[in-house]
Structure formats: structure tokens, C-alpha cells
Amino acid sequence: xxxxxxxxxxxxxxGKSTQMKILSxxxxxxxxxxxxxxxxxxxxxxEAIRELIVKGAKxxxxxxxxALLMYASRxxxxxxxxxxxxxxxxxxxTDRFADSSMAYQGVAGGAGVETMNALHALVVGEHDxxxxxxxxxxxxxxxxxxxxxKGETRFEEKGAEFQRKVRQAYLDIAKAAPxxxxxxxxxxxxxxxxxxxxxxxxxxxxxxxx
Ligand code: TYD
Numbered sequence: 290x291x292x293x294x295x296x297x298x299x300x301x302x303x304g305k306s307t308q309m310k311i312l313s314x315x316x317x318x319x320x321x322x323x324x325x326x327x328x329x330x331x332x333x334x335x336e337a338i339r340e341l342i343v344k345g346a347k348x349x350x351x352x353x354x355x356a357l358l359m360y361a362s363r364x365x366x367x368x369x370x371x372x373x374x375x376x377x378x379x380x381x382x383t384d385r386f387a388d389s390s391m392a393y394q395g396v397a398g399g400a401g402v403e404t405m406n407a408l409h410a411l412v413v414g415e416h417d418x419x420x421x422x423x424x425x426x427x428x429x430x431x432x433x434x435x436x437x438x439k440g441e442t443r444f445e446e447k448g449a450e451f452q453r454k455v456r457q458a459y460l461d462i463a464k465a466a467p468x469x470x471x472x473x474x475x476x477x478x479x480x481x482x483x484x485x486x487x488x489x490x491x492x493x494x495x496x497x498x499x
Contacts, residue, residue: 292375299424352398396458428452
């Protein structure tokens, strides 16, 4: 039994959480065990680090410090949640993973692509997802939809220009890793987007959803 690792990525407010839930239900209905998780967070230690990352002033951390916190959280998440679940044969679906660090800290934040690649090699190594669904929407649309009611506003406050860079970074990541990444248009109804995502999963991972 081998597990399957899937990540969802995209700018703020692209509808990732809703779509992740729908896909998880679909896979459960197809008889798969599904572990739904998120970053930053996803384990006790990861969630504790998340508190440091998402709250407080916009410039609380430099982009490099922020990346180091993200990767510390990611390592704990991998060790305590993701790898054990994969070993037990589950489908693990995470709301964000390493591409978020590349897009937000590496490119939009300016910490650098090389730096992110070095951190990735050290912390994630070969444990990348087999499928990454990038939900793509114009940055302004995402910002309008972003949920800023939880007091987790540090990233939304970075503004439209930052979100545009994030979007472009994701499109570049997808172009560089087409065997792993699929860009899905996040516009339209929840049902329409869910259908697009299910088609991608059927096509890329026929053993998971037929
Ligand atoms: P999340 O709770 O997924 O926010 P949203 O629901 O808006 O997608 O993530 C919180 C913020 O953390 C989000 O704005 C993206 C940011 N982030 C990074 O900047 N780098 C990272 O590596 C990760 C995982 C998240």
C-alpha cells in the first residue's frame, strides 16, 4: 500500500479550502482514506509555528526569516503528519506546501529562488507531492474573496502588487514542473471548478479516482 501526496496551491482567496473539501469527499466516496492537512501548520509543532507566522505586523519578519519559519513548520508537518499518513496508504491532501514558499517568500518577497531551492533540497528532498493543483484567479478577485475575519491578515495586507507577483510565480512554477503541476482556472461556480479538479485527478492519478 502506498499513499498519494497531493497539494493545493494558489493566491489568497482562490477557493482552495472549499475545493480541497470537495475533492476529499469525492475520494472518500471512492473508498480512499484521506488525510486533509494544511500549511503553515498541519501538526502540533507546525500549528504553533503558524501562530508566529500569520499574526502580527506586516513586516514582523523579513522574507528570509519567514521562509525559515515556513520550512521549520514544513519539516515538522512532514515528519509527524504527512510521511506517516503516506506510509499507512492514505491520500494526503495539503492546503499549500513548498510552492507557497517559492511564490510568497522566494519570488514576491524577494528572498530568492536559489535560497528557496536550497531550503527545499535540505528539508523536503524527494518528498514532493505527485500532483499539485494550482488554483489560478486574477489577483484582485482573490483578494476580494480572501477570508480576513480570522485575524490572520499579514499576507492579505501585502496588497495587490504582491498578489500579482505570487500569481505569476505560480504560473512559472507550473511551467517548470509540468509533470507535477496542473493550473486550474478558479473562476466560475464552486461546482464548475470542482468538476475541473476531479477531471485533473482522474487523468493524472487514475488509480486514485476512476
Ligand atoms: P492560508 O491559511 O492557506 O491562507 P489562505 O486561506 O489565504 O490561502 O495561508 C496563510 C498565508 O501564508 C497565505 O497568505 C500564504 C502564506 N504562506 C507563505 O507565504 N509561505 C508558505 O510557505 C506557506 C505555506 C504559506
